[in-house]
Amino acid sequence: MSLWLYKRDKSGKNIVWQVDFDPISVMVILGLLAALLSPSFFRDPSVIGIFPFSLLTAGLACLIISKISLYKKGIWFSFGPGPMTKGCAKLYKIAYSLLGIGALLLIVSLSAMRGA
Secondary structure, eight states: EEEEEEEOOOOEEEEEEEEEOOOHHHHHHHHHHHHHHHHHHOOHHHHHHHHEEEHHHHHHHHHHHHHHHHHHHHHOOOOOOEEEEEEEHHHHHHHHHHHHHHHHHHHHHHHHHHOO
16 A cells, blocks of 8 residues: 655646555554554553643644734634644644643543543
């Protein structure tokens, strides 16, 4: 399997890069990381409580970084990634994804603590 990257050079000509990789190797690496990290979660469950807060912090940092480009242009109030550059718009979407997942995990962990 290969990953195709499309770029343009200075003259505007399209350049295609083909990067070969094996998706099974990615799954093996993720499985090994999970096997190495999961015993610490089962020994010390308080580590699981830190994870939602780290996602929220990373999401907030990404949101601030993506909004800085708008603040430099003098746009103080905007909703959505419309006036942003392509890279900042991707970072904006990643930020809200991280914030949503972090908030969801925080709510789930708080409800699990109340039930216990």
